[in-house]
Amino acid sequence: MTEIPPTPPTPPTPQDLERPHPPQAPPMPIVLAALEQDDSSSSVLGTGVQFAAMIGAGVEALHAGTSLPATLCMLARRVGVALRRVDGPADRALVAELERPEVRAIVVGAGLERSGHHPVGPTTRYVAERSSKFVVIVPVASRGPEGPLRHLLVPLEGTESSSRPILEALLPLLVTGAEVDVLHVFTEETLPRMLDHPVRDFELIGREFLAKHCPSASRILLRAGSVADRVREVCDKGQCDMIVLSWSQVSSVGRARVVRDVLSTSAIPVLLLPVVGDEGPTALPDASSHGAP
Numbered sequence: 001m002t003e004i005p006p007t008p009p010t011p012p013t014p015q016d017l018e019r020p021h022p023p024q025a026p027p028m029p030i031v032l033a034a035l036e037q038d039d040s041s042s043s044v045l046g047t048g049v050q051f052a053a054m055i056g057a058g059v060e061a062l063h064a065g066t067s068l069p070a071t072l073c074m075l076a077r078r079v080g081v082a083l084r085r086v087d088g089p090a091d092r093a094l095v096a097e098l099e100r101p102e103v104r105a106i107v108v109g110a111g112l113e114r115s116g117h118h119p120v121g122p123t124t125r126y127v128a129e130r131s132s133k134f135v136v137i138v139p140v141a142s143r144g145p146e147g148p149l150r151h152l153l154v155p156l157e158g159t160e161s162s163s164r165p166i167l168e169a170l171l172p173l174l175v176t177g178a179e180v181d182v183l184h185v186f187t188e189e190t191l192p193r194m195l196d197h198p199v200r201d202f203e204l205i206g207r208e209f210l211a212k213h214c215p216s217a218s219r220i221l222l223r224a225g226s227v228a229d230r231v232r233e234v235c236d237k238g239q240c241d242m243i244v245l246s247w248s249q250v251s252s253v254g255r256a257r258v259v260r261d262v263l264s265t266s267a268i269p270v271l272l273l274p275v276v277g278d279e280g281p282t283a284l285p286d287a288s289s290h291g292a293p
Contacts, residue, residue: 027102029057033081034094034127037069040109043138047269048107049079051136051242054149056175057104062097064090091126098133104173105134110263119263128247128272135247135272137263148176149241152271155183155231155258166246169273179218183234186224228261235268247272 033048035041045061052059061076061083063069068085076083086093098106111121120128120137128135154166171180223230231243243266245259263270 029055029104030100030102031055031057031059032094032097032103032106033059033061034090034106034108035061035063035072035075035083036090036109036111037063037065037072038109040111040138040140041072041075044107044109045075045079045081047136047138049081050147050149051105051107051269051271054176054178055104055173060084062086062094064088064093091123094123094127095130098127098131103133105136106131107136107138107269110137110139119260132274134274136242137270137272139263139266139268139270141267148178150176150178151239151241152178152180152244153183153231153234153238153240153242154180154244155185155227155262166244166273166275169246169275170244181218181234181238181240182220183231184220184222185227185230186222226261227258228265231262232265235266240268242269242271244271244273246275 031048031052033045035044048059048061059081061072061081062085063072063083064086068083073083086097088096094106094108097103106127108124108127109121110119111124124137128137152170154170156166174180221234223234234240235243243262245262247259259272
């Protein structure tokens with residue numbers, strides 16, 4: 001039988017070398033789910049799967065440790081998610097994984113310390129302090145979403161500087177048609193002093209706020225009092241699946257208090273959108289920042 005030698009490759013011509021290469025498709029965005037060997041792993045992975053579906057991303061499960069526990073392997077296999085072990089201390093290993101360009105977010109358990117000194121545990125706090133990506137924190141008592149994340153609650157201040165960044169970061173993410181409810185809570189400092197007809201005037205204020213700051217939102221809820229208390233009340237009464245908070249990493253009293261109080265009391269996942277302010281990033285506030293919660 002005659003063997004036909006392979007045709008040698010044709011060397012590229014100068015014109016071929018100058019011709020621009022077709023652009024390569026960007027890598028698929030990824031949501032990381034950080035699994036610990038505790039009761040939070042199922043909720044964290046379930047939230048990671050649903051959050052990834054909401055923003056059109058894939059999911060990778062990670063575990064920082066010397067080996068992969070059989071329980072975590074079975075959990076990941078049951079939902080069809082790849083599980084990978086990462087070396088090193090969990091906090092630093094997870095932050096390093098967030099540097100990958102295709103990673104859009106990380107989902108972590110709250111890891112609440114029994115002492116109650118912080119709204120989240122040390123690993124989660126370390127990640128939230130240093131992440132330039134979105135961080136979803138799943139509370140200790142959460143059982144994870146039973147279905148798609150369809151209803152997001154976004155507490156906002158009534159200013160352009162605080163409202164615009166969080167909505168510009170959030171709304172382009174959504175690919176599943178999730179409803180976005182904006183919650184505007186008036187404090188003693190921001191409550192309008194002159195309301196001739198409170199019901200009518202509040203309705204007008206709400207319409208103006210939606211038109212100016214968040215026309216893509218489903219509706220606006222106007223409340224007065226403590227922001228964290230009103231957030232909790234809305235979540236208890238409605239079908240809210242996730243709370244969305246901007247996290248500027250600036251230790252201002254108002255923002256630090258809201259983030260800490262919501263994380264301390266929420267029974268549903270909280271999405272922190274990092275919005276770096278003019279003062280630059282600082283540490284996630286703890287109980288020592290403004291007194292005990």
